Amino acid sequence: MIDERVVENNIFNFATNELSQDAFICWCLNWINMPVRDDNESGRQFGTRFLSRLLNEVYDVSKINRIYIFRQLLNIDVLVLVPELQVALIIEDKTSSQEHGNQINRYKYLLSKTFESNQYNGLDIYQHLSDDKKEQQQKRDESACWGAVNSIRWALRDEPGELDLSKYTIHTAYLKTDWFNDDDWHTVRELEKDPKVNTYVDGPEFLSLLLSCHEWNNPILMSFVDYLSSKIRATLEHSCFWEHYKDIDEHIRFYIQDTAIAQRRFLQTVFNQPNYEAPFMANLKQYVENIDDLYVYGRIDDASQTHTIQHGSSFGTPWSLMHFWDRSLDRTVEADYWGFQNTNEDNLAVKPYMFWRIDKIKEGPILSLRYYTWWEKSAGDNGESNTCSYKTRVYNYIKERILEKNISDTEKDTSSTMKNVSDTVKAINK
Template sequence: MIDERVVENNIFNFATNELSQDAFICWCLNWINMPVRDDNESGRQFGARFLSRLLHEAYDVSKVNQVYIFRQLLNIDVLVLVPELQVALIIEDKTSSQEHGNQINRYKYLLSKTFESNQYNELDIYQHLSDDKKEQQQKRDETACWGAVNSIRWALRDEPGELDLSKYTIHTVYLKTDWFNDDDWKTVRELEKDHKTNTYVDGPEFLSLLLSYHEWNNPILMSFVDYLSSKIRATISKILQLPNGDFCRLYLISQITKHH
C-alpha cells in the first residue's frame, strides 16, 4: 500500500533494501568512468571524492580514470578494483542490520585466495565447522574463487600490462546508512585494529559527504539525500520517543560525541 503522506515521488522511498543501496553506491563510483567532458566534471569529482573517503584518504585518486565495479562477486556487496592504485575495495553495505556470520573476514579471506595473495590467508573462517562440513565448504569456496578470478580477468582484459592480482592491497569499508548500534561499534573496533586498510562510514557521515556536492544538483543524488535525511530524522525521533526520554536524549548525545 502506497503511503499517501509521501509528498515527493522519490524512488528511494520504495527502493529501500540493501541491493538498491548497493546500486546507488555503484552509481556514485561509476562517475569516475564517465568521459572527460564539461557536463561530467562535477560527477567525476564527486566519484573521486567518494572513492578517496572509502580508501581512508590514503591514496591520491585525482588521476584515477577507471574503476571496475562488481556486485555480489563472492557474495561481496560491492567490490571495486582500481588498477592505477593496485587496490581492491570490499564494501560491506548495510541499511539497518549489522554485520553477522563473520562476513567481513570471510570476504577478506576469499578475495585473498582469489588474488593468490597472503594478505588475509591467516584468517580461519572454518573454525566453527565440523571436519566434514569444513571440507565441503572449502570445495565450494575454491569453485567460487575460480569463478571470481575468471570474471575479474575478463573484466580487466584490456588493461595494459600483465595483470598480477597478488600485488593488489585489499581494503574494507563498513558502510551503514543509519546510526551505528553497539554491535556495529564492535565491528568497527575490530576494523580499527588495521585502520590503514579499513574504513567505516555511518549514515550521518555519508549524508554529509553527499551534501558537500549539493550544488551539483543531480536529481538522483538529491533524491537519495532527501531519502537519507528522512531516514536519519526518523531514527532520531524513535530514540527520543522511547521511555525515559531524558535518558535517551543524553544517550544519543553521548553517542554522537563519542563517535564523531
C-alpha cells in the same frame, strides 16, 4: 547549491533494501568512469571524493579515470578494483542490519585466495565447522574463487600490462546508513585493529559527503539526499523515548515500545553511557534538525567505560538489553551438571550474566533486571535451572541488597519488580 525542495515521487522511498543501496553506491563511484566532459565534471569530482573517503584518504585518487565495480562477487556487496593503485576495496553495505557470520573476514580471506595473495590467508574462517562440513565448504569456496578470478580477468582484459592480482592491496569499508548499534561499533573497532587501512561511514557522514557537492543538481542524487535526510529525521524522532502517540484505536503508545533506538537511548540516558559527537554533524543542522544529537549518532570511542547493549525482537516487538555483569562459574559452587566437572576455570563454558532489559508487558513498557545462565532455556520444565545453587546464591544477593522487598521468589527469570518506563522518565526529568 542542491535544490532543497521536497522530491514528491522518490524512488528511494520504495527502493529501501540493501541491494538498492548497493546500486546507489555503485552509481556514485561509477562517475569516475564517465568521459571527461563539462556535464560530467561534478559527478566525477564527487565519485573521486567518495572513493578517497572509502580508502581513508591515503591515496591520491584525483587522476584516476578507470575503476572496476562488481556486485555480489564472492557475495561481497560491492567490490571496487583500482588498477592504477593496485587496490581492491571491499564495501560491506548495510541499511539497518549488522555484520553477521564473520562476513568481512570471510570476504578478506576469499578475495585473498582469489588473488593468490598472502594478505589474509592466515584468517581461519572455518573454525566453527566440523571436519566434514569444513571440507564441503572449502570445496564450495574454491569453486567460487575460481569463478571470481575468471570474472575479474575478463573485466580487466583491456588493461595494459600483465594482470598480477597478487600485488593488489585489499582494503575494507563498512558503510551503514542507519544508526550504529554496539555490534556495529564492535565490528569497526575490530577493523581498526587490522594493520591495513580500513574505514567506516555512517548515515550522517554519508549524507555530509553527498551534500559536499553543492553545485551538482543531479536528480538521482537529490532523491537519495531527500530519502536519507528523512530517514535520519525519523530515527531522531523515534529515539525520543519520552514521546508518545495514539495508534489507530486511540491507545497511547510510547516510541520505546516500538523502536530499538528509543530503547537504546533510554538505557544510555539512565545508565549514563558515554557517546561522542562526530565533528561533521554540526554542518548538517541546516538539513536535518537536531542532527548533533550525541545519543543517536554519536561514536563510542571509550569502550572500556560502556556496557554492551543488544537488540532483538519477539513476535515483532523490539527488546533491548544492557549487560553489566558476567563471569565464569564460581569454583565454590558444586558443579553437578554434565560438562562442568573436572574442568579448569579458564575452560568453563558456564558464564552467568546479568542485564537490564526493556521489554513490554500488558500494562506497557517495562525495565527489568534479569539473571541468566546458558542452560536456562535448554533445561526444559524439569526445574533444574531454578535449583542451581549458584543461581540461588546470586538471586538472594540481589534480593537482599538491591531490589525492593516485594520481589517474588517464583518469578521465572529472577527479574526485579517491573518498573514502568514512563514513571522512570518522569523521575529523571524532575
